[in-house]
Amino acid sequence: MSKDFLEIRKKCLILGASSDIAQAISEEFAKKGFDLILAGRNLDEINKIANNLTIRFNVQAQTVYYNILDLNSQAKLIEDLKQLPDGIIFSIGYLGDQKEVENDFSEAKKLIDTNFTFAIYSLNYFANEFEKRKSGFIIGIGSVAGERGRKKNYIYGASKAAFHAYFSGLRNRLSSSNVFVMTVKPGFVRTKMTENLDLPGKLTAEPSEIAKDVMKAFKKKKDVIYSKKIYRYMFLIIKHIPEKIFKKLDL
Amino acid sequence: MYISGWGNFPKVNSVITSYSDYSKLQEIVKKSQIILPNGLLRSYGDSALSENTFSSKRLNKFLNFDTNRGILHAEAGVSLKEINEITIPKGWFLPVTPGTKYITVGGAIASDVHGKNHHKSGTFGKFVNWIKLLIADGSIVNCSMAENTDLFRATIGGMGLTGIILEAEFQLQQINSSSIVQKTVKTKNLDELLEKFEKYKDYTYSVSWIDTASRGKNSGRALLFLGEHDTNNEIDLEYNQKKQILNVPFFPPKFFLNSFLLKELNFLYFLKELKEEKDFSTDFDSFFYPLDAILNWNRIYGKSGFAQYQFVIPFENASETLKLVLKTLSDFGLYSFVTVLKVFGEENEFYLSFPKKGYTLAMDFAISEKSLKMFDKLDEIIWNAGGRVYLTKDARMSSEFFKEGYTKLIQFKEVKQKFDPNNKFQSLQSKRLGI
Numbered sequence: 212m213s214k215d216f217l218e219i220r221k222k223c224l225i226l227g228a229s230s231d232i233a234q235a236i237s238e239e240f241a242k243k244g245f246d247l248i249l250a251g252r253n254l255d256e257i258n259k260i261a262n263n264l265t266i267r268f269n270v271q272a273q274t275v276y277y278n279i280l281d282l283n284s285q286a287k288l289i290e291d292l293k294q295l296p297d298g299i300i301f302s303i304g305y306l307g308d309q310k311e312v313e314n315d316f317s318e319a320k321k322l323i324d325t326n327f328t329f330a331i332y333s334l335n336y337f338a339n340e341f342e343k344r345k346s347g348f349i350i351g352i353g354s355v356a357g358e359r360g361r362k363k364n365y366i367y368g369a370s371k372a373a374f375h376a377y378f379s380g381l382r383n384r385l386s387s388s389n390v391f392v393m394t395v396k397p398g399f400v401r402t403k404m405t406e407n408l409d410l411p412g413k414l415t416a417e418p419s420e421i422a423k424d425v426m427k428a429f430k431k432k433k434d435v436i437y438s439k440k441i442y443r444y445m446f447l448i449i450k451h452i453p454e455k456i457f458k459k460l461d462l
Numbered sequence: 463m464y465i466s467g468w469g470n471f472p473k474v475n476s477v478i479t480s481y482s483d484y485s486k487l488q489e490i491v492k493k494s495q496i497i498l499p500n501g502l503l504r505s506y507g508d509s510a511l512s513e514n515t516f517s518s519k520r521l522n523k524f525l526n527f528d529t530n531r532g533i534l535h536a537e538a539g540v541s542l543k544e545i546n547e548i549t550i551p552k553g554w555f556l557p558v559t560p561g562t563k564y565i566t567v568g569g570a571i572a573s574d575v576h577g578k579n580h581h582k583s584g585t586f587g588k589f590v591n592w593i594k595l596l597i598a599d600g601s602i603v604n605c606s607m608a609e610n611t612d613l614f615r616a617t618i619g620g621m622g623l624t625g626i627i628l629e630a631e632f633q634l635q636q637i638n639s640s641s642i643v644q645k646t647v648k649t650k651n652l653d654e655l656l657e658k659f660e661k662y663k664d665y666t667y668s669v670s671w672i673d674t675a676s677r678g679k680n681s682g683r684a685l686l687f688l689g690e691h692d693t694n695n696e697i698d699l700e701y702n703q704k705k706q707i708l709n710v711p712f713f714p715p716k717f718f719l720n721s722f723l724l725k726e727l728n729f730l731y732f733l734k735e736l737k738e739e740k741d742f743s744t745d746f747d748s749f750f751y752p753l754d755a756i757l758n759w760n761r762i763y764g765k766s767g768f769a770q771y772q773f774v775i776p777f778e779n780a781s782e783t784l785k786l787v788l789k790t791l792s793d794f795g796l797y798s799f800v801t802v803l804k805v806f807g808e809e810n811e812f813y814l815s816f817p818k819k820g821y822t823l824a825m826d827f828a829i830s831e832k833s834l835k836m837f838d839k840l841d842e843i844i845w846n847a848g849g850r851v852y853l854t855k856d857a858r859m860s861s862e863f864f865k866e867g868y869t870k871l872i873q874f875k876e877v878k879q880k881f882d883p884n885n886k887f888q889s890l891q892s893k894r895l896g897i
Contacts, residue, residue, distance in 0.1 A: 231482070231520075256482075256483070259523050259525055260523065262523070262524065262525050262526060263522075263524045263525065264525035266524035266525075266527045266548060267524055267544075267548060363768065403482070403483060403486070406479070406486075408483065455791075
């Protein structure tokens, strides 16, 4: 116990803490002894998550309001931080409904704003600060949907492709500053976001599986991971199908 | 997806939903014609089964743990295993635990589970301070002995038929050791066993295993397991969970666990204790959860499944009734391996709660035409003795027998009518029994 007292505890900020994937990842980091700052829109929900983490893993977990579409709340989170966390995990995503985003620009804008444009605000800030400090990690949850645009979800996919490109660039820029940047590309995951979809059983992961993969990759300092693993190979093939054929497929 | 209880009988194709977000769950309940909450599906028969189920697996948060007073507030899907991992090292233990830790808080309440200390402590429900319940109209209400008392009395032991338990707060018992001081006593026959139960009634924990293969003057010979928390002043709260030492990876063919093997297993289990009496110290998992050490032990009975038959009968004429039950087994040529007898204390005020003063006996049998016939015969015996059968184990009793045994069904139905007039929360069992 006295050891804890002397140890400087590591701290991780979770953006979008109430998502199922974020919750599972928070547990993995708490298991490793990280204190957590949980940021999200639904304070009731993230307070519960914080209590759960504290009771289960004996870590500190504080909560802050954070609405990605409200830049004031993003600025306030940054302003209120007493100290720069060791790392951040970005786990915010809006799936939307493909038909709706095709027809309603405000929905399409909301999707892209949430998944990409407004994400840049906080991500830029932490990237700059970590670069100055010459340490830190940034983990971003993307999606295999960003690997190649398909008619089923290409606006969501486009936002995730942009997100991947941003992360790839960030990694390139920060590699010389000792800042670790990881892109996570999950396939189907059984979460609140996908609960109305009919998901293929064998290809669908539980949030806890994604979280375990993330922790494993974090320890091994992997740059880009797919979860489940099989998606790496599936999308390797999907990416290489000639467009002439691809355009006619129903994937 | 096909689901079944722990007995693998019956099976039902069920649409399963699971949410952590209460508002989504409220919408679903409002929209559904029928729905039934369930957890880890450790009830044996059809009480947790329905064509449309809500799994509590995403309601898995600990919400508050007052380590000074031993009060735990958790969501319904948290399991007893998870609770043990967290509370034992802090000096608190479940006030009541059944023979498996793989059940949820919601399930412990809905079945109003009992343990080896029922004669002293009563059921799990007695330690529940309040419950947060999602009811049929989609609203969320709290119930306790002070608030919505009738709903509280119906929900504890209510088999999930009053609504979806979201959260509960309950009292733990203080411990300063994670060891149990155990005494094992061997008895020659049933009467000696009942005498020994009486002799050792002050023990906090007591349960016995009966050799159902013994006949004649040895009939009902048994091992009686007694236990106390180690109250030695040294504080030792290290909790090492028993590893699952054995797995039953697939369903063995039906002939595997035949009568011959069951008979031998009974014989061997009884013989493993050589002395008349043995005192020793043991850990929680070995004492409370011996069967949890075998992963998927329920598969041993084969694909067609098994049923556990558990009844309670009053003390009056109990010896005769129990002998009649054992004789019925031998008449049918059936043996049970997991055969557990224990003493129950007073009945509580929860309408569908199973325990009442007397003896309870639980036995396992593979499902077959013969065993189903025998269950009907046993029902008659228990009915005549003024007993009843545990809903959490049942898969087949008749609604007449159920109504005879559960005398507070009328009160339960009044509450059900008030809070769930369209009978939204129903299970295969509740339909069968007309609950």
